[in-house]
Amino acid sequence: MPIDLYYVPGSPPCRAVLLTARALNLNLNLKLVDLHHGEHLKPEYLKLNPQHTVPTLVDDGLALSESRAIITYLVNKYGKASGLYPEEARARALVDQRLYFDIGTLYQRFSEYFYPQVFAGAPADKEKAAKVEDALKILDVFLEGQKYVAGAGLTVADLSLIASVSTFEASDIDFKKFANVKRWYETVKTTAPGYQEANEKGLDAFKALVSSMKK
Structure with missing residues (x-):
């Protein structure tokens, strides 16, 4: 089926x-x-x-x-067997933590800051922007000394977070000023299978939507 x-x-x-x-x-x-x-x-x-x-x-x-x-x-x-969601307890716990960080902190804060501007015409809120920056600082710490967000290999935590972080490109939030985040972002873009088809095309569509609604 x-x-x-x-x-x-x-x-x-x-x-x-x-x-x-x-x-x-x-x-x-x-x-x-x-x-x-x-x-x-x-x-x-x-x-x-x-x-x-x-x-x-x-x-x-x-x-x-x-x-x-x-x-x-x-x-x-x-x-x-893909390694995208490790079965070993400690490794899986780290992936889970990064996923919960994405939905509960990073993506949530970005959504609360940016989507009211796009869909409701609200002005940018400096306090909410600062919370997004704080979440990016935390992500930068997570990535210190690590190729990927939960260790040496690509996991679903990277795929979830790259979908979130790439969306920042449609906003005024500059995530690339965080060195570890920028390095990780470029790494995942070139190593995640089918990245252009699976993420870039949708991201371009979202950027076009944002641009049309801001006119």
Whole structure:
């Protein structure tokens, strides 16, 4: 049976799933969700995902939302030998911590700062911008002396975080002034399988959306 992914190309969480699928050489049956026309609020979608968010994965009767749950599920089921989500307890705990840092700190703070500007025309909030900078400083510390965010090898933590951090390119937040973050960013861009197709195309679409809404 096909693995269905309900998604929006510009969404960072959706791009994290696409990156993981490419790293696992999985073919997903992509189903575009038209948020503008409320497809995510239709009964058939709410049955799959009561949160009415994207992405949503449907695999052999399992409907799963939350991108970080989706990417770990995909590795657990289809790519345990890939190393993307280590089975050893300490290594996995570190990957999990980075994933929780992404959703609970870095991406959350960025969302609270930037999305009100894009979608509600709100002015930039200096205090919220400072919180994003603080999260980037923490990420920079995590990367000190490490090639990847959770150690020597590429993991789903890198794929989730690169989807988040790359989105900063559409904002006024300069993450590249953090030396370790910049180095890691360039490393993942060149080593994550299918990076251009899985992330850059969606990022370009998001940048175009931001640009059009700022006119």
